[in-house]
Amino acid sequence: MTVSSAVRQCFGIHHYYALLVVLLLSAICCEAKIKQGSAHLTGETTENTLSKFALSPLAQGKVVLELHSKDMYVDETGLRLHMYQDSDWPRVKKAPTCAEKVRLAKKAVPISFELNNNPSKEKLNRHKKSKSKERGLWEARVKTSIPGYGTDRPQYWYLTLDDCSLEVYLHDNQAPQMEYTLTVLDEVSGTQVNRDVFKEKADYRHTPADENGMSRLHVITAIVSFALFLLIGYKIFSSIQTGGAVHAALLIMAITALCDGFSSIFELVHLATYENNGIGSYLLDALSAHFEAMSDSLVALVLLSVGSGWTLPSDVLSSSANGPSGGGTLNKLVCGLRNPAAALTGGPAGILAIGIVVAHALLCQWGRTYDEDFDCYHSLENPPGRALMYFRIGLGLTFLVGVASIRNGGRCPASLLPFLTKFAVVGISWFLSLPLLCTFVASTLPYHRRHQAISAGSAFAQSCSIASLAWLFAADSDASAYHRLSKVQGKGDDLTDMTSSSGHTSRTWRFGKTKVRLD
Numbered sequence: 001m002t003v004s005s006a007v008r009q010c011f012g013i014h015h016y017y018a019l020l021v022v023l024l025l026s027a028i029c030c031e032a033k034i035k036q037g038s039a040h041l042t043g044e045t046t047e048n049t050l051s052k053f054a055l056s057p058l059a060q061g062k063v064v065l066e067l068h069s070k071d072m073y074v075d076e077t078g079l080r081l082h083m084y085q086d087s088d089w090p091r092v093k094k095a096p097t098c099a100e101k102v103r104l105a106k107k108a109v110p111i112s113f114e115l116n117n118n119p120s121k122e123k124l125n126r127h128k129k130s131k132s133k134e135r136g137l138w139e140a141r142v143k144t145s146i147p148g149y150g151t152d153r154p155q156y157w158y159l160t161l162d163d164c165s166l167e168v169y170l171h172d173n174q175a176p177q178m179e180y181t182l183t184v185l186d187e188v189s190g191t192q193v194n195r196d197v198f199k200e201k202a203d204y205r206h207t208p209a210d211e212n213g214m215s216r217l218h219v220i221t222a223i224v225s226f227a228l229f230l231l232i233g234y235k236i237f238s239s240i241q242t243g244g245a246v247h248a249a250l251l252i253m254a255i256t257a258l259c260d261g262f263s264s265i266f267e268l269v270h271l272a273t274y275e276n277n278g279i280g281s282y283l284l285d286a287l288s289a290h291f292e293a294m295s296d297s298l299v300a301l302v303l304l305s306v307g308s309g310w311t312l313p314s315d316v317l318s319s320s321a322n323g324p325s326g327g328g329t330l331n332k333l334v335c336g337l338r339n340p341a342a343a344l345t346g347g348p349a350g351i352l353a354i355g356i357v358v359a360h361a362l363l364c365q366w367g368r369t370y371d372e373d374f375d376c377y378h379s380l381e382n383p384p385g386r387a388l389m390y391f392r393i394g395l396g397l398t399f400l401v402g403v404a405s406i407r408n409g410g411r412c413p414a415s416l417l418p419f420l421t422k423f424a425v426v427g428i429s430w431f432l433s434l435p436l437l438c439t440f441v442a443s444t445l446p447y448h449r450r451h452q453a454i455s456a457g458s459a460f461a462q463s464c465s466i467a468s469l470a471w472l473f474a475a476d477s478d479a480s481a482y483h484r485l486s487k488v489q490g491k492g493d494d495l496t497d498m499t500s501s502s503g504h505t506s507r508t509w510r511f512g513k514t515k516v517r518l519d
Helices: 003-025 091-093 098-102 121-126 213-242 246-275 284-309 328-335 346-367 381-405 414-444 449-474 481-485 495-502
Strands: 035-038 045-056 060-067 079-085 107-110 113-117 137-147 153-165 178-189 203-205 508-511 514-517
Touching: 035 045, 045 060, 045 178, 060 079, 060 153, 079 091, 079 098, 079 137, 091 153, 098 153, 107 137, 121 137, 121 481, 121 514, 153 449, 213 246, 213 449, 246 284, 246 514, 284 328, 284 346, 284 381, 284 414, 284 449, 328 346, 328 381, 346 381, 381 414, 414 449, 414 481
Parallel strands: none
Antiparallel strands: 035 178, 045 153, 060 137, 060 178, 079 107, 079 153, 113 137, 178 203, 508 514
C-alpha cells in the first residue's frame, strides 16, 4: 500500500464523520425553550409531552403556549395543559390511562380555540397553507405560571398536552393535527409567594436551573484541554525541530485535546446565547456534542491500541500475535490494534476503529432527538445513553484482553509488568467511569442534580484520561519502564520489527520533510 493511499484511508474516518455531522445539522434550526413542534392526539395517544424544564427553588415559572390548527377542534372541553413535578413523573409514566395520569398533575389549564381569519404568514407556512385559498386558522393561547412556589429545591417540571376524553369514546377524527410554540422561563427574582400566582413584574430567564454552574465547568475544561494541547504541541514541535520523526500517537492526542477544548468553547457560546434569547444555537450545541464524541472515540482507540501493544517493540509482544494471519478473529483484532498501519488496509481492527468513531457520532446525534436544547447523550434516561454505556463496557473488556495478551505472552520483561497493571487499572477505569457514574447518579441523586453531576464527572474523567495519555507519550524516556521501551520516544526498530515489517505496510508517513511514525 502506498503512503498516499494510507493517508486517504486514515483521514477517510474523519471525512466520514465530518460529512455525517454536516448532513445532520445543515437543515435543522432549533427554537430551544421557545420550542416548536406538532401534536396530534388520538384515542391511543391521548397525551403529548411538550417539554421538561428545571426551575430554581421557590420559583414561579412562566409558560406561554400557542396552538394553531387548520381544522376545528370539535370538542375541546377535555383539552388541557397539565404540569407534573419531577417526584410524580415516574408514576405518571407508569399510569395505564390518561385519567390516572392527570390525577397526579399539580396544575391543569383548559385550552380554547378561536378562529383567526388573518393568521400570520409564519403560521400558515407551518401548515403549508396559502392565504389566498384558505379562510384562516384555529388558534389558542395560554399564558400561565408553573407552581414552583412550595419547593425549596431546584425541580423539574414536565408539561403535557392531553385530552382524556379521546380514550373514553371514539372521536379521533374530531381532534386535528396541531402546531405549537412553547415558551418556558425560570423566575430568578421576584416577591416570594405562598400560592400559585402569575408574577408580571418578576425577572425571568430562558436557561433552566439545571444549567447553573455549567459555564464555569466548561471554562475550566477548555483551559485544561488547551493547556494539554499546547504541551503536546511543544513536544511535536521539538521533535520536528531536532529533525526526528513525530509519532502518530502524539498527533492523535493533540487532536483529542483540541476536540475536547472546542467542545467546551462551543457549549459556552451556546449557553451565553441561550441566556439572552432562549433560542441559543442548535448548531453550536450539536457541534459541542459531536466534538466531545470524537474526543471520546480517540481516547478509546488510543487505549485499545496501546493496551494491545502499540508503540512497544515486538521483542516484548507475544509471538502468537505478530502476524495478522495467525490465530482467530480475536488474535487478528489484537494484532491489528497494535499495528495501525496494517489495520488501515482492513481486517477486524480497522472495522472496529471505524465502528467506534461512527457509533459515537450516531449515538450522539440520536441523543439529540430526546433533548434538542442541551447535549444529553451521556444520560441513562434515554436509549442512546444506555447504548453508549453498554458499548463502553464492551470496549473495556476488549481493552483488558489486549493488555492480558502482552502480560501473558511470555516475552514481557518483569520491569514492565507493574506498569501494565497500573495502565490496565487506569484504562478500564476510563471505560467504566461513565457507566458507573451514570448508574450511581441515577440511583442516588435527585433529578435536578443528575445533569450537572454527570457533566462534571464525565468532564473530569476525560481531562484525566487526556492528561494521562499526554504524559504517556510526551514524558522523558526515564519516566517509567514503558517510556524506556516505547517507540514514541524515538526508539529505533528492533531486529524483530525490521524483519516483520519487510514486505509489509509502511510504518512511516512523510509530509514534506516531516516523518510521522506509526509503529
